Amino acid sequence: MKKIRILILFSFFSFLGAAAYSQQGTWKLNLNYQVALPSGNHKTMFSDPSFRGWSGAVLYGVTDQLQVGLEAGFQDFYQKTDRAVYNEGGSDVSAVISNSIQTIPLMVKGKYMFTNEGFVRPFASIALGGNLVQYRKFYGQFSESDTKFGFAAQPELGLHIPVGRSGNTGLHIAAGYNLMPYKFGDADGLNGPVLKAGISVPLR
Numbered sequence: 001m002k003k004i005r006i007l008i009l010f011s012f013f014s015f016l017g018a019a020a021y022s023q024q025g026t027w028k029l030n031l032n033y034q035v036a037l038p039s040g041n042h043k044t045m046f047s048d049p050s051f052r053g054w055s056g057a058v059l060y061g062v063t064d065q066l067q068v069g070l071e072a073g074f075q076d077f078y079q080k081t082d083r084a085v086y087n088e089g090g091s092d093v094s095a096v097i098s099n100s101i102q103t104i105p106l107m108v109k110g111k112y113m114f115t116n117e118g119f120v121r122p123f124a125s126i127a128l129g130g131n132l133v134q135y136r137k138f139y140g141q142f143s144e145s146d147t148k149f150g151f152a153a154q155p156e157l158g159l160h161i162p163v164g165r166s167g168n169t170g171l172h173i174a175a176g177y178n179l180m181p182y183k184f185g186d187a188d189g190l191n192g193p194v195l196k197a198g199i200s201v202p203l204r
Helices: 001-022 042-044
Strands: 027-036 050-061 066-080 084-088 091-095 097-113 122-140 142-163 169-178 192-203
Touching: 027 066, 027 169, 050 097, 050 192, 097 142, 122 169, 142 192
Parallel strands: none
Antiparallel strands: 027 050, 027 192, 050 066, 066 097, 084 091, 097 122, 122 142, 142 169, 169 192
């Protein structure tokens, strides 16, 4: 009986070791639904969160805890204000203003798993790269628009919840912060928190 217990324990810990090691040398696809919350100067244009966002990353396991790769995303901010009178070109205009900004970041990402064991596995990540911003503002018969490519960064903390025996596939939730300097018209910085929920699957 004692030998059977030892054999079971040995098999169990061998399985954990294999599951942790399997992170190295594998490609993973992370897909997220995300909500962005404007803050600071960004709130002067958008008082409500943007629920129209997603991101996806392809990451390679450099070690059993460190992954690196590329991440792309999309976030759509839109808000319409009540009708008011504005002075444009020396004349008063009564109009409803619509603000619209879309951000499309493309960044290099590093992700570190603090542990590859347990039901809940915390991680931290950092992404750095560029960001395509499309700005549009409509008021009455007038409008202005701008398209620029600039810097973007996003630090992030989250939890990975493994699904299946290997733990390579799983669900995750995360909170990050968008650093997106941008200035045009009424926009002066597109920084703010972002919340994510998604799935991570191995690419074989």
